Amino acid sequence: MRKTHSPQGFQYFMKRRYEQRFPKFKFQEPVETYGLMPKITLNQNLRTENIQNNSAKYILPHLQKRMANSQSKEKSDDSCILIGNTLKSLERRVLKPRISYQPEIPSNKYIKSRSKSIKKQPKFDGIYFEGEKYCQEIEFQEKYANIRQYYNYINISNGIFIKSTVNYYKANVSKSNNGQLVKTLLKQRWWWLIVENDKENVNFLWESSRNDNYIITMPCSEQVDNNYNFNISQDIQDIPIDSHPYAKLLPKNLVIQMNQQEKHVGKLNKLLNYEQCVQFCNNVRTYEITSSTKIHNHIQNNTHLGSKKNLFLNLKKYYELNSQNVFEFLPLTYHIKNKFDLENYLIENFSAKKIWIVKPGELTNRGHGIQIFQNINEVNFFLKGNHQHKNGLSKTFIVQQYITNPLLYNQRKFDIRCFILFTGINGQQKGYWYQDGYIRTSSKEFNLNNLSNKMIHLTNDAVQKYSDDYGKFEKGNKISFEEFKKFITPEKFNQVYQRMKQIAFDQFQAVAELLDPLKRENTFELFGLDFMIDDSYNTWLIETNTNPCLEQTGPLLTGFMPQLIDNLLKLVIDPLYPPPQFYNSKKFVYECLNNKFELIYDSSKIKLNRKNVAIDNEL
Incomplete structure (x- = not known):
């Protein structure tokens, strides 16, 4: 019998079948x-x-x-x-994002707030840029005004008007010979970037030796004479120029012209434009500084001063042309080209009582290769030996009479280290004398009976630092000019100082046409000069060195060397590579009024006479 289902059950069954x-x-x-x-x-x-x-x-x-x-x-x-x-x-x-495809139209309130945030271009008032981002302190503005005025006057003396197109410059500095000091001083100039491992694509290359590959990439400059607009009715002597802060750095006629110009323009107009520069000098060239503008701390043919044989031969020729005896400035000297050359000189000049010092004729410094001999026979025996350079060429030598009666400092020998600076900018060659120096003392008492002891006879710091008594008597075996002036009296010191300065000027005159013969656009070289004094206060030039020692040995040089290098950078680097306009009081802005370099030689038409080299008694 078929089972029946209730309607409710049937609906459920039909519902399941219908769904399926x-x-x-x-x-x-x-x-x-x-x-x-x-x-x-x-x-x-x-x-x-x-x-x-x-x-x-x-x-x-x-x-x-x-x-x-x-x-x-x-x-x-x-x-x-x-x-x-x-x-x-x-x-x-x-959920759809609320996107508007129509640009929103800002309200008037938004436009007004936005316009307040947009600053106007700063206004330049001839001294500085006015605006909130620039420091408006009077002291800072005066520093800025002085530094820009200083740059303009230094550049005018070289016949150029600087137009910089970059904000930062690159420098590569060698680590040798206290290159870290140069790096530190450049880093203070925050617009300089120190780069490593790149010596080609830099604006400034500082190395201990000359880099010819870098120099040949620097363009040459045709020398143009600077004709300063110098027309005055009153006597030159009536115009005070000694009080001018840059009187020692610039040609005398340019300083007089600047004094006159400042009276008419006003001392507030520190930043000169091109038209104002032309008022000082007719032949002003607009010089555009780019990322490829280069300068090197060495010059071509620097061996004409740095090589002992070239220094002697150049000064000998110069003094002969001026009817002077070179041996009034240098000790009795002979250049020996080969081992038989000594016999060509007069025998009577080589007295048996004379002591001789033999130095390498080629480029050497720091006491390398120096020998002292008791008589000429020992010299002759030494020279007949086999002396060759690494390239196979024979060495030459300087045979010089040894100063047997040196002026002693507390029974010990000493010499005087001075500095000169040669610059070649825009074809204008200039020579500067650094007004400060120091005395280098030996560690042992002077004694002619022991000529083999270099600690007695050679005062080079590279030699003396190996002595057991180094620093025992003077810290770092150095004393300042001020201390030395008290030791020999100010009158004697001024006599010696003037003589050294005169010999430095003669060096520039003797080699001016030989140094930097192609007139590279930007070059300079710092030379170290060594002088000695005998007991009669006669002053002798011993040698001139390229790459002079810049190490800060002892407390005296700890302060001396930074000032020397900083003054050099202020004179040669900063005017050519000025800082950008957007620095503020938190950045480094230095005082530029005090520079110890003094112009003693100028290759332009305004020649300096030998009389102009004389110093004041107030040194």
């Missing part, structure tokens, strides 16, 4: 399919768009639970279900 045979179709939107058009309403509270179907109320009750589950999912299911012959769309909520 319903096919499901899923497809992507758009939902506008088969005539279905969703109704879009805007929910103002949630700022979202609610997409609903009007037929949602007709969905079967058993599907409402499934619809609720689908709405709780994080990712909405964009599908429609085919139920019977009707395509039903489940209610869904879509």
Whole structure:
């Protein structure tokens, strides 16, 4: 007998069969399919768009639970279900970003606040830029004004008007011979960048020896005479120029012209433009400083002073042309070219009582290769030995009479170290004398009976630092000019000082046409001069050195060397490579009024006479 079911049970059975045979179709939107058009309403509270179907109320009750589950999912299911012959769309909520495709028009209040944040271009008043980003302190403005005036006057003396096109410059500094000091001073000039391992693409190359590969990349400059506009009706002597802060650094006529110009223009006009520069000098050249503008701390043919044989031969020729005896400035000297050359000189000049010192003729310094002999026979025996350079060429020698009666400092020998600076800028060659120096003492008492002991006879620091008594009597075996002046009296010191300065000027005169023959645009060289004094206060030039020692040995040189190098950079580097305009009081701005270099030689038409080299008694 067939089992019957209740209507309620039948409905459940039919319901299951009906569900199972319903096919499901899923497809992507758009939902506008088969005539279905969703109704879009805007929910103002949630700022979202609610997409609903009007037929949602007709969905079967058993599907409402499934619809609720689908709405709780994080990712909405964009599908429609085919139920019977009707395509039903489940209610869904879509979050859309609020995107405006039209540019927003700012309000007037926003425009006003924005205009306040935009700063106007700073106004230049002839001294400094006015504006909040620039320091307006009077002291700082005066420093800035002085430094710009200083740059202009130094450049005018070289016939150039600087136009810089870059804000930063690159430098490569060698580590040898206290290169760290040079680096430190350059880093204070914050517009300089110190680079390593690059010697070609830099503006400034500082090395202990000359780099010819770098020099040949520097362009040559045609020498142009500086014709200063010097027309005055009153006598020159009536115009005070000694009080001018740059009187010792510039030609005398230019200083007089500057004094006159400042009276008319006003001292507040520190930054000179090109037209104002032309008022000082007719042949002013606009010099554009770029990232490829180069300068080196050595010059071509620097051996004409740095080599002992060339120094002797050049001074000998110069003094002969001026009807003077070279041996009034140098000890009796002979240049020996080969081992038989000594016999060509007069035998009577080589007295048996004379002591001789033999030095390498080529470029050497720091006491290398120096020998002292008791008589000429020992010298002759030494010279007949086999002396060759590494390249196979024979060495030459300087045979010089030894000063047997030196002036002693506390029974010990000493010499005097001075400095001169040669510059070649824009074809203008100038020679400067550094007004300060120091005394180098030996560690042992002077004694002619022991000529083999270098600690007695050679005062070079490279030799004395190996002595057991180094620094025992004077710290670092150095004393200052001031101490030495008290030791020999100011009158004697001024006599010696003037003589040294005169010999330095004669060196510039003797080799001016030989140094830097191609007139490179930017070159300079610092030379170290060694002098000795005998007990009659006669002053002798012993040698001139390239790459002079810059080590800070002892407390005296700890302060001396930074000032020397800083004064050199102020004179040669800073005017050519000025800082950019946007520095402030937190940056390094130095005092430029005190520079101990003094101009003693000028290759332009304004020649300096030998009388102009004389010093004041107030040194």
